[in-house]
Amino acid sequence: MITETQKDxxxxxxxxxxxxxxxxxxxxxxxxxxxxxxxxxxxxxxNQQNAKQQTALATAVLAYAEHIDNPxxxxxxxxxxxxxxSSLNIRPEHYQIVGKHLLASIREVLGDAATExxxxxxxxxxxxxxxxxxxxxxxxxDQMVQNEGGWTGWKPFxxxxxxxxxxxxxxxxxxxxxxxxxxxxxxxxxxxxxxYLPELHLYQPRQxxxxxxxxxxxxxxxxxxxxxxxxxxxxxxxxxxQYFQVGKQLELTAPTGSFNLMExxxxxxxxxxxxxxTPLMAMLEQLVNTNGQNAVTWIHGCRNSELHAFKExxxxxxxxxxxxxxxxxxxxLQESDKYNLPGWVxxxxxxxxxxxxxxxxxxxGPSGFIAKHFQYLTSRGIETENIHFEEFGPxxxxxx
Numbered sequence: 001m002i003t004e005t006q007k008d009x010x011x012x013x014x015x016x017x018x019x020x021x022x023x024x025x026x027x028x029x030x031x032x033x034x035x036x037x038x039x040x041x042x043x044x045x046x047n048q049q050n051a052k053q054q055t056a057l058a059t060a061v062l063a064y065a066e067h068i069d070n071p072x073x074x075x076x077x078x079x080x081x082x083x084x085x086s087s088l089n090i091r092p093e094h095y096q097i098v099g100k101h102l103l104a105s106i107r108e109v110l111g112d113a114a115t116e117x118x119x120x121x122x123x124x125x126x127x128x129x130x131x132x133x134x135x136x137x138x139x140x141x142d143q144m145v146q147n148e149g150g151w152t153g154w155k156p157f158x159x160x161x162x163x164x165x166x167x168x169x170x171x172x173x174x175x176x177x178x179x180x181x182x183x184x185x186x187x188x189x190x191x192x193x194x195x196y197l198p199e200l201h202l203y204q205p206r207q208x209x210x211x212x213x214x215x216x217x218x219x220x221x222x223x224x225x226x227x228x229x230x231x232x233x234x235x236x237x238x239x240x241x242q243y244f245q246v247g248k249q250l251e252l253t254a255p256t257g258s259f260n261l262m263e264x265x266x267x268x269x270x271x272x273x274x275x276x277x278t279p280l281m282a283m284l285e286q287l288v289n290t291n292g293q294n295a296v297t298w299i300h301g302c303r304n305s306e307l308h309a310f311k312e313x314x315x316x317x318x319x320x321x322x323x324x325x326x327x328x329x330x331x332x333l334q335e336s337d338k339y340n341l342p343g344w345v346x347x348x349x350x351x352x353x354x355x356x357x358x359x360x361x362x363x364x365g366p367s368g369f370i371a372k373h374f375q376y377l378t379s380r381g382i383e384t385e386n387i388h389f390e391e392f393g394p395x396x397x398x399x400x
Contacts (some may be wrong), residue, residue: 002128006121007068013118014065019272022051022059028105029054029161030041036097041203042088046235064129069151071129078129083256084137087192087208088154088205092210095130102126128267128285149181154194160218162246165309169275170210170241171222177249184214185255187282188362191219197235206236209279209390214287219252224275235259236249239240259390261286262360265385267295269355273345273365273375274302279390280364281310284324292324299355301329301345305336315363349377357381363389 005022017024018385029048033040047053060081103123107114144150161173176182190209208221226234227240243248261283262268267286270280277300286298298318302308308328318326327350328340341349361377363370368390377387 002068002121002124006117006124008123009118009121010065010068010138013122016063016113017058017065018234018285020109021062022054024105024109025054025057025061026051027109028057028102031099031108032101032103039094039097040200042094042205043091044206045200045202045204054290064125074305079136080258082133082140083258084207085103085133086137086140086152087190087207087253087256089192089253092134095127095134097364099123099126099130110177114248134312140256144256148184148255149183150254151183152254154253157252158250159246159248159250159267160245162244165222166307167337168226168227168307169222169309170193171220172240172244172250173220174250174252175218182216182219183217183254184216184262185210186257186284187281188259188261189255189257189282190279191198191221192250193221193235193236193240195239200235204236209257209282211278211281213282213289219255222278222281226261257390259362259364259388262388266296267297267356267359269299269359270348271299271345271361271363273300273359273369274308276365276369276390278364280362283362288317288321293358296321296324297350298324298326299329299345299347299350300327302331304330305334305340306334313390345373347373355380355382359386361387363387365391367391 034086034375043053047056062075063077064071069338103119103126106122107119107343109120141152144152156177157174158177159172160175163171163173172376187210190207192207194203196202196204208223210219211222212218212220223240226237256335259279269284270277270284271279280298284296284298286292298314300308300314303329305311308330311328314326318324329343329345330340331343333340333342347355355377359382361382363373371390372387378384
């Protein structure tokens with residue numbers, strides 16, 4: 001167990017972490033990948049090049065130092081990280097490697113300030129947290145295999161169908177190569193996909209939300225081709241769009257994630273931007289499949305009607321069910337878009353009757369999109385516990 005003296009030593013590094021945290025984590029990743037290049041197959045190297053991973057880890061280290069007296073306040077974030085890690089097949093031995101290089105980086109970056117006592121304190125703190133993470137992730141792996149048709153690690157799936165939703169988004173339908181059962185998943189969950197990128201000589205994982213309700217027949221992901229091609233963020237999506245066809249295989253990890261549909265009597269309000277609607281589509285389909293009668297408001301924004309994925313499906317559902325109302329915002333409004341709204345998503349333009357005080361709100365999109373609409377909803381008195389969101393990108397408290 002960590003001592004009070006060791007806690008004080010760790011808290012003493014908070015000012016340094018605030019000022020130089022990203023420099024420390026950048027050094028750490030370079031050191032780790034130099035000594036253990038095999039880990040490049042696990043990490044999203046696009047997030048390494050755009051510094052998102054380094055920033056996320058720096059935030060995590062700082063948060064842990066700030067809450068070293070009571071790390072239980074971070075439990076929710078830790079569980080979220082555990083889901084990300086289990087989706088990437090992170091195993092206990094990886095924590096040993098990360099710990100070794102993190103401690104060495106603290107020693108090498110801080111120089112004389114990194115006393116033996118300070119390194120010892122951080123070693124106890126890190127491995128105490130690592131043990132917690134390993135335990136949480138073991139429970140998640142156990143749950144994955146208990147789910148009928150479930151598995152852990154990477155499993156090959158056949159591409160059985162590809163549908164071009166727009167010029168940018170393709171829906172890929174996947175079934176197990178071994179002919180086994182497709183596990184049930186909760187609407188809003190995601191899977192990791194791993195592909196080999198010849199230009200990097202690496203396997204690269206990416207996480208994609210499942211865009212259809214659980215059906216026992218297939219898993220569906222809807223992949224947006226990021227542009228411009230060749231940038232780190234778009235390597236996997238462009239590769240999938242260009243080279244993967246029906247009959248080819250993709251490796252997947254089992255569905256996970258806690259961005260799920262709430263089961264209560266309140267209305268549902270879905271708010272998305274761009275490809276952020278993919279997990280929300282799964283939730284909407286689940287509501288339809290289970291004959292849910294709760295009022296549904298669907299609010300989505302994208303560049304124009306031609307790039308609005310699932311538009312026809314949404315129109316059909318709105319026409320079929322009186323309790324479903326859809327609103328679309330387009331940056332580029334055309335004459336034929338007479339029933340749609342111009343510009344970015346603006347909740348102030350939606351009739352308040354569609355944004356009730358007692359409702360389940362779901363936000364999905366970039367961080368700025370989520371922050372903007374979260375602030376608007378709370379300013380109108382919506383309770384924070386009724387607002388659920390999923391941001392695409394590295395976990396905000398990433399520990400390795």
